[in-house]
Amino acid sequence: xxxxxxHGHERSITQIKFNREGDLLFSASxxxxxxxxxxxxxxxxxxxxxxxxxVWSLDVKWDTSLFVTGSADQTMRIWDVETGVSLECLxxxxxxxxxxxxxxxxxxxxxxxKMMGQNSELxxxxxxxxxxxxxxxIMRTQVTPNNSKALSVLWGPLxxxxxxxxxxxxxxxxxxRTGKIMEIGQExxxxxxxxxxxxxxxxxxxxxxDTTARLWDITDLEALKQYKTDRxxxxxxITPLVDKYPHVVMGGGQEAMDVTTTSxxxxxxxxxxxxxxxxxxxxxxxxxxxxxxxxxxHPNGRGYASGGEDGYIRVHVFDxxxxxxxxxx
Amino acid sequence: xxxxxxxxxxxxxxxxxxxxxxxxxxxxxSDGNSKTITEYSFNEEGKKIKIISHYKIEKHRVARQIAKxxxxxxxxxxxxxxxxxxxxxxxxxxxxxxxxxSNKEEEQIDQEDLKxxxxxxxxxxxxxxxxxxxxWTKQCPYKHKLEPLRTSLYGEEKVxxxxxxxxxxxxxxxxxxxxxxxxxxxxxxxGESMMSARGRDETATVRVTNLSENTREQDLQELFRxxxxxxxxxxxxxxxxxxxxxxxxxxxxKREHAAIAIQFLNGFGYDHLILSVEWxxxxxxx
Numbered sequence: 001x002x003x004x005x006x007h008g009h010e011r012s013i014t015q016i017k018f019n020r021e022g023d024l025l026f027s028a029s030x031x032x033x034x035x036x037x038x039x040x041x042x043x044x045x046x047x048x049x050x051x052x053x054x055v056w057s058l059d060v061k062w063d064t065s066l067f068v069t070g071s072a073d074q075t076m077r078i079w080d081v082e083t084g085v086s087l088e089c090l091x092x093x094x095x096x097x098x099x100x101x102x103x104x105x106x107x108x109x110x111x112x113x114k115m116m117g118q119n120s121e122l123x124x125x126x127x128x129x130x131x132x133x134x135x136x137x138i139m140r141t142q143v144t145p146n147n148s149k150a151l152s153v154l155w156g157p158l159x160x161x162x163x164x165x166x167x168x169x170x171x172x173x174x175x176x177r178t179g180k181i182m183e184i185g186q187e188x189x190x191x192x193x194x195x196x197x198x199x200x201x202x203x204x205x206x207x208x209x210d211t212t213a214r215l216w217d218i219t220d221l222e223a224l225k226q227y228k229t230d231r232x233x234x235x236x237x238i239t240p241l242v243d244k245y246p247h248v249v250m251g252g253g254q255e256a257m258d259v260t261t262t263s264x265x266x267x268x269x270x271x272x273x274x275x276x277x278x279x280x281x282x283x284x285x286x287x288x289x290x291x292x293x294x295x296x297x298h299p300n301g302r303g304y305a306s307g308g309e310d311g312y313i314r315v316h317v318f319d320x321x322x323x324x325x326x327x328x329x
Numbered sequence: 330x331x332x333x334x335x336x337x338x339x340x341x342x343x344x345x346x347x348x349x350x351x352x353x354x355x356x357x358x359s360d361g362n363s364k365t366i367t368e369y370s371f372n373e374e375g376k377k378i379k380i381i382s383h384y385k386i387e388k389h390r391v392a393r394q395i396a397k398x399x400x401x402x403x404x405x406x407x408x409x410x411x412x413x414x415x416x417x418x419x420x421x422x423x424x425x426x427x428x429x430x431s432n433k434e435e436e437q438i439d440q441e442d443l444k445x446x447x448x449x450x451x452x453x454x455x456x457x458x459x460x461x462x463x464x465w466t467k468q469c470p471y472k473h474k475l476e477p478l479r480t481s482l483y484g485e486e487k488v489x490x491x492x493x494x495x496x497x498x499x500x501x502x503x504x505x506x507x508x509x510x511x512x513x514x515x516x517x518x519x520g521e522s523m524m525s526a527r528g529r530d531e532t533a534t535v536r537v538t539n540l541s542e543n544t545r546e547q548d549l550q551e552l553f554r555x556x557x558x559x560x561x562x563x564x565x566x567x568x569x570x571x572x573x574x575x576x577x578x579x580x581x582x583k584r585e586h587a588a589i590a591i592q593f594l595n596g597f598g599y600d601h602l603i604l605s606v607e608w609x610x611x612x613x614x615x
Contacts, residue, residue, distance in 0.1 A: 001427065005420040008406070023395045033406065038399070040389070042419035047405030064398065084404035284428045314422060322427055
């Protein structure tokens with residue numbers, strides 16, 4: 001593989017995401033400018049200028065018209081992807097941690113941090129009129145103090161519920177209409193760093209600081225599989241070609257604070273491929289010289305991209321060896 | 330005046346000035362589905378540099394929306410970028426390979442099998458003093474039962490097959506007496522000196538080469554212990570990094586043990602490298 005290295009950020013990457021077709025790759029980092037790239041040749045389409053703090057998370061609407069970012073500058077911005085113009089800037093009381101477009105693209109769910117006497121909240125807003133978003137929540141519920149701080153958020157099938165990942169490792173399913181808890185999955189022992197849906201939206205993979213990743217059935221939050229490593233897992237993704245190549249990829253590495261005190265050889269910054277069903281690791285790809293913070297498959301399943309603490313994004317296209325590999329069992 | 334000027338500017342300076350002042354225009358060559366652009370520019374030190382970029386032109390059939398998105402005008406920090414990737418933000422990285430793990434594990438299993446085989450062949454070498462089975466006395470499963478029984482039957486007797494424990498000729502009664510260090514067990518009677526110590530050791534010393542960087546003394550201990558008692562392991566290490574330099578000397582207590590070790594371990598695959606084990610040359614010849 002000859003990866004393309006994208007160096008548009010000055011600080012560590014927080015999240016990367018492909019749009020639905022996979023021709024664009026969106027990236028957010030701890031610097032205030034999210035970027036968008038053509039995934040085919042690594043050409044940068046543009047940057048979204050407006051935030052004044054770390055951009056924690058991002059999401060893109062299914063038709064690639066809108067792009068939403070949640071930032072530590074206590075705002076959430078909605079952008080026009082074609083022009084890079086900020087359509088809306090919604091001010092919050094605390095920083096915005098996780099954002100997610102609903103499958104239909106008509107709603108955005110987001111979570112806010114617990115700080116300065118404010119509770120962590122889960123809020124859903126209506127974005128059917130992109131030019132006239134008033135930010136009035138159609139659903140708002142307090143996460144703390146009953147549960148720990150919500151970090152990432154995802155929508156369930158048919159936009160009926162949302163799932164949040166929490167600082168204490170719990171995964172909670174919320175009724176979208178009433179804001180009540182429907183289910184709590186308590187399997188991880190430490191912070192959930194990332195959650196991603198499978199291609200069909202029926203499974204969920206969570207990456208946790210407790211060195212494991214878990215696969216969940218999204219409808220009843222049943223923990224299906226566990227992928228064990230020896231380092232904190234920052235991000236995990238399920239391949240879209242899950243029927244033919246049942247793989248998950250995980251990125252992680254030692255904590256950022258320990259990186260400077262140890263050599264990169266033992267940093268274990270490689271992307272690790274696990275078999276989805278047998279929970280066994282079968283391949284590794286090296287490249288980053290910092291922990292991987294965000295990893296995702298290309299929607300066609302023929303490659304993946306990873307963004308690291310080193311500020312680089314690496315876009316990989318699989319060699320034939322990936323398809324020829326047969327897992328012996 | 331004109332003469333003075335001519336003296337000041339040498340021929341070489343003039344050439345540099347002419348070339349430095351104006352850059353040749355970028356050359357673009359298209360050849361079927363590949364494109365080569367040759368550009369000239371100045372670097373920070375004011376030196377002229379030539380940049381040759383090779384592009385491969387690929388044609389893809391894509392959905393209409395994707396094709397439309399490809400025509401969007403760049404914005405933000407990329408506003409002034411030319412069409413195509415900007416080398417400042419997009420870098421082609423070195424080739425990386427997907428490292429598949431199953432093969433490696435198989436290899437490990439193979440190695441373990443081999444090791445086991447080796448150990449099996451060495452079975453006769455190790456004998457328990459208590460139950461006479463092929464394991465170390467210390468690891469004897471019947472240790473707790475047999476040990477007290479044995480001591481009660483025979484008393485605290487030294488075992489005869491450990492020659493270093495007792496020097497023949499010195500009666501046990503003398504043990505209470507003071508024995509000078511040079512006369513004690515293990516010491517050559519000539520008196521301790523560096524040369525003599527080495528000379529004695531070298532008869533049963535093997536040299537191991539082609540070790541991997543990660544090898545530690547402990548690994549060598551595990552590897553060579555089954556062949557016989559080892560008196561010393563010297564692993565050459567880098568002073569600064571502490572990593573192995575790739576060779577080591579193993580001093581066995583008996584020369585025949587060393588011979589067996591050479592016989593079995595020369596050419597043995599260890600940590601993905603093939604070991605080379607041979608007699609150590611006497612230090613005098615080095």
